[in-house]
Amino acid sequence: MTQQPLLSPPPLICVRDLCLTGRRGTGPETPIVSNVSFDVAEGEMLALIGESGSGKTSIALALTGYARSGCRIAQGQLRVAGHDVRTMNASELRSFRGKTIAYIAQNAGAAFNPALPLMEQVIEPALAHHILPRKEAIEHAIALFEMMALPTPQTIGARYPHECSGGQLQRIMAAMALITEPEVVIFDEPTTALDVTTQIEVLEAFRVAMRQCGFTGVYVTHDLAIVAQMADRAVVLKNGKVQEEGTTRQILSKPAQAYTQQLVAASQPHLRNHDTPALSTPLLDIKNLVVGYGPTMADGRPTHTIVDNVSLPVCAGETLGIIGESGCGKSTLIRAMAGIQPWADGSMVFEGQPLPARIEERTPQQRQHMQLVAQNADLVLNPAMSVEATLRRVLTFYNEDASDAAIKRVLDMVRLPAALAGRYPPQLSGGQKQRVNLARALAARPRLVLCDEITAALDTVVAAAILDLMMELKRELGLSWLFVTHDLHALRSVCDHVAVLYAGHCVEFSTAAALNVPPHHPYTRKLENSVPEMQPGWLDGVIQHNGLRQNKTEHAPATGCSYMPRCPVAVAECAQTPPPTWQAPSGARIACHLQAQDLS
Amino acid sequence: MTLTLPLRRLSPLLQVPVVITIFWLALAFAGPFIAPCLPGEVVSSTVFAPISAQHLLGTDYLGRDVLTRLLYGTSSTVLLCAAATVLACTAGAFLGMMAALQRGMTDTLLSRFMDGVISIPSLLSGLVAVATFGSSVPVLVLAMACIYMPGSYRTCRMLALSIVQKDFILAARMRGEKTGYLVVREILPNMTGPVLTDVGLRFIYAVRLLSNLSFLGVGLQPPQTDLGSLTRENLLGLVYGAPAVIAPALAIACLTVGLNLALDGKGRRQ
Numbered sequence: 001m002t003q004q005p006l007l008s009p010p011p012l013i014c015v016r017d018l019c020l021t022g023r024r025g026t027g028p029e030t031p032i033v034s035n036v037s038f039d040v041a042e043g044e045m046l047a048l049i050g051e052s053g054s055g056k057t058s059i060a061l062a063l064t065g066y067a068r069s070g071c072r073i074a075q076g077q078l079r080v081a082g083h084d085v086r087t088m089n090a091s092e093l094r095s096f097r098g099k100t101i102a103y104i105a106q107n108a109g110a111a112f113n114p115a116l117p118l119m120e121q122v123i124e125p126a127l128a129h130h131i132l133p134r135k136e137a138i139e140h141a142i143a144l145f146e147m148m149a150l151p152t153p154q155t156i157g158a159r160y161p162h163e164c165s166g167g168q169l170q171r172i173m174a175a176m177a178l179i180t181e182p183e184v185v186i187f188d189e190p191t192t193a194l195d196v197t198t199q200i201e202v203l204e205a206f207r208v209a210m211r212q213c214g215f216t217g218v219y220v221t222h223d224l225a226i227v228a229q230m231a232d233r234a235v236v237l238k239n240g241k242v243q244e245e246g247t248t249r250q251i252l253s254k255p256a257q258a259y260t261q262q263l264v265a266a267s268q269p270h271l272r273n274h275d276t277p278a279l280s281t282p283l284l285d286i287k288n289l290v291v292g293y294g295p296t297m298a299d300g301r302p303t304h305t306i307v308d309n310v311s312l313p314v315c316a317g318e319t320l321g322i323i324g325e326s327g328c329g330k331s332t333l334i335r336a337m338a339g340i341q342p343w344a345d346g347s348m349v350f351e352g353q354p355l356p357a358r359i360e361e362r363t364p365q366q367r368q369h370m371q372l373v374a375q376n377a378d379l380v381l382n383p384a385m386s387v388e389a390t391l392r393r394v395l396t397f398y399n400e401d402a403s404d405a406a407i408k409r410v411l412d413m414v415r416l417p418a419a420l421a422g423r424y425p426p427q428l429s430g431g432q433k434q435r436v437n438l439a440r441a442l443a444a445r446p447r448l449v450l451c452d453e454i455t456a457a458l459d460t461v462v463a464a465a466i467l468d469l470m471m472e473l474k475r476e477l478g479l480s481w482l483f484v485t486h487d488l489h490a491l492r493s494v495c496d497h498v499a500v501l502y503a504g505h506c507v508e509f510s511t512a513a514a515l516n517v518p519p520h521h522p523y524t525r526k527l528e529n530s531v532p533e534m535q536p537g538w539l540d541g542v543i544q545h546n547g548l549r550q551n552k553t554e555h556a557p558a559t560g561c562s563y564m565p566r567c568p569v570a571v572a573e574c575a576q577t578p579p580p581t582w583q584a585p586s587g588a589r590i591a592c593h594l595q596a597q598d599l600s
Numbered sequence: 601m602t603l604t605l606p607l608r609r610l611s612p613l614l615q616v617p618v619v620i621t622i623f624w625l626a627l628a629f630a631g632p633f634i635a636p637c638l639p640g641e642v643v644s645s646t647v648f649a650p651i652s653a654q655h656l657l658g659t660d661y662l663g664r665d666v667l668t669r670l671l672y673g674t675s676s677t678v679l680l681c682a683a684a685t686v687l688a689c690t691a692g693a694f695l696g697m698m699a700a701l702q703r704g705m706t707d708t709l710l711s712r713f714m715d716g717v718i719s720i721p722s723l724l725s726g727l728v729a730v731a732t733f734g735s736s737v738p739v740l741v742l743a744m745a746c747i748y749m750p751g752s753y754r755t756c757r758m759l760a761l762s763i764v765q766k767d768f769i770l771a772a773r774m775r776g777e778k779t780g781y782l783v784v785r786e787i788l789p790n791m792t793g794p795v796l797t798d799v800g801l802r803f804i805y806a807v808r809l810l811s812n813l814s815f816l817g818v819g820l821q822p823p824q825t826d827l828g829s830l831t832r833e834n835l836l837g838l839v840y841g842a843p844a845v846i847a848p849a850l851a852i853a854c855l856t857v858g859l860n861l862a863l864d865g866k867g868r869r870q
Contacts, residue, residue: 384789
């Protein structure tokens with residue numbers, strides 16, 4: 001905004017030298033955000049980009065005149081749509097927040113009151129600020145539901161939050177934000193908690209809403225690909241300071257600052273795994289596995305089958321990736337392998353020996369050679385035990401050398417300094433915790449490491465470093481990895497073989513290289529098409545391509561293909577018989593009624 | 601070395617309650633030695649004498665030195681209740697953690713049994729215990745321990761239930777760790793704060809129960825004495841405003857309210 005034409009309208013949002021400070025308990029005040037200035041013109045969408053702790057959410061909240069407990073707006077100027085946010089009193093702020101500015105939070109599931117039907121909550125802002133009478137508010141809400149492409153917009157308002165999916169709740173929350181027709185809407189990582197396939201539906205809905213309602217927006221995110229789709233301009237933040245500001249195109253194609261370059265580089269998909277896979281003898285062979293919950297029925301199957309008849313080999317020295325949306329059974333599968341979720345049918349062979357279903361029945365050697373690295377490092381590390389104590393316990397338990405030197409060596413493996421040994425988990429950063437989590441598994445000298453979404457909770461740059469580390473360890477130690485994820489980029493970059501899971505079925509199994517060669521299962525294609533790309537305008541292309549979206553509410557047929565209700569190319573027999581598995585020329589094993597030429 | 605680490609980390613948190621606890625414990629142990637007279641000795645011909653230089657807290661209904669009897673009484677109240685609390689909380693905590701870890705039948709049986717015990721009013725079960733086994737120090741300690749164990753069990757079970765679901769317990773189980781290790785090293789260090797608050801509360805309940813029993817005359821029997829029986833035997837002095845009845849009542853209040861406040865403050869800071 002250096003050269004502003006003389007007659008351009010004044011910016012709708014104007015932030016000057018904003019400083020936010022916070023204190024923990026009775027400690028000294030520390031700056032969270034310092035000297036941040038930016039403008040947002042009317043009808044524009046500005047992205048605030050940064051990793052966790054960069055102060056992006058604090059800035060977004062400051063725009064609404066709100067500071068989290070313990071924090072305060074120390075100095076600076078905040079003008080939003082003609083209001084000076086800092087001089088308003090409580091009642092002015094209340095009406096400002098409802099009418100002028102709206103906020104869409106990250107986790108819609110937690111933001112709704114579970115005891116009230118959704119319609120009551122959606123129209124509440126309009127009623128509270130006396131903008132619309134009740135009847136009109138409901139009509140307006142239904143119109144918004146329609147715009148958001150929600151299923152059965154007439155009746156969805158009568159549902160309770162637990163009756164809707166995460167993506168639907170996020171869109172309903174957007175409807176709630178838009179019902180008062182605010183001038184400014186703040187999006188705080190609205191799609192971070194969603195699957196790729198759901199994320200794209202939500203992004204599409206936001207895009208349509210932006211075009212039709214014409215509000216000004218601030219989009220808080222750490223995902224550059226989403227920035228490319230949603231924002232006109234972007235501000236890059238690090239440690240509460242502005243690193244770079246410019247148009248989205250400029251930031252993505254010609255980043256000037258080192259940090260932005262790092263961020264862009266980490267977001268680019270790149271191949272980390274350069275080995276050529278060849279199916280050697282499987283280290284872990286899974287055959288016709290059925291896992292489920294609830295009592296066993298007459299036919300020997302559990303009441304709720306989560307993983308259905310899955311067969312997968314994990315080969316020595318290779319990485320097998322498992323991908324699928326939430327609820328597809330990938331976590332249940334990994335828990336079954338780890339021996340904490342007994343299976344109902346099928347078998348596993350590990351290192352040539354049959355593997356018992358329950359961890360208690362496995363031999364100490366089997367337990368040692370297969371290690372689980374769970375998703376959430378915050379829960380996996382005992383907060384009352386130092387890093388050193390955690391690692392030492394693993395080493396002594398498996399009768400390994402537990403000297404200080406051995407602990408240093410393990411920390412070295414995950415590229416952590418030995419000085420960290422005395423720290424406790426709450427004193428570590430997210431990336432460090434995940435490394436300690438890995439170190440704990442590696443200390444047991446495993447043959448196979450099961451990784452359950454280990455990068456899902458991490459920032460882009462940190463996640464990229466963890467993936468690099470995984471590949472280095474694979475080369476150095478000849479480890480086999482099982483990598484469960486919903487991130488297709490991560491999967492592509494580290495895996496040798498890939499299994500695509502849908503509703504507990506393995507719909508496609510192929511080499512990672514074959515992912516680039518058609519034909520594919522329709523679901524694999526949908527997954528691929530849902531990953532946002534870094535070039536601006538990609539989303540518009542997708543919206544155009546998809547045309548009018550239809551919301552199918554049918555359930556999967558009892559027999560037949562479970563993907564049928566969502567499948568764009570389904571044929572009549574999909575509803576009747578389960579799909580056969582056939583091999584494509586690329587080597588991929590695909591479970592579908594259609595043949596290679598139809599799926600290409 | 602590794603065992604002391606969690607304790608060292610908690611130390612600033614524990615300071616206030618620790619100081620108060622140490623003060624009362626010190627008084628309990630040192631009381632009989634610093635007392636100016638013998639507890640049973642009649643030292644004055646005046647009963648319910650007021651505060652004087654000779655008898656700092658006056659004399660009681662038989663003309664005995666109140667300060668002496670107060671020090672002896674504090675000693676027996678604090679030590680008896682501390683013993684009962686330690687027993688109750690140790691048993692409660694370990695059974696609670698066991699139940700949380702094992703779940704299933706163990707959990708159901710233990711929990712229902714504890715619910716049964718907890719449903720009887722504590723004073724009533726105390727009276728029944730004394731009526732059945734007679735009033736002696738071991739009976740009182742064991743009765744109080746049994747009465748307060750279920751409360752501690754429930755608190756610890758709830759705390760442990762939320763910890764058991766954490767992934768680090770899963771990781772330890774996958775390694776094949778024994779229940780003992782899980783309880784002592786993985787679960788217990790993560791619940792020390794709330795458990796200590798609970799211990800303090802149980803102690804205060806025990807003081808109240810012992811004082812009640814003694815006030816009713818079924819607690820400690822003469823010549824032994826405790827704060828509750830001191831209050832009861834000097835009840836007549838209330839008419840004269842004698843320190844003989846006010847001092848032990850104040851001591852009970854100081855002990856319970858002081859400890860409660862200290863522990864409460866700590867709990868909030870957490």
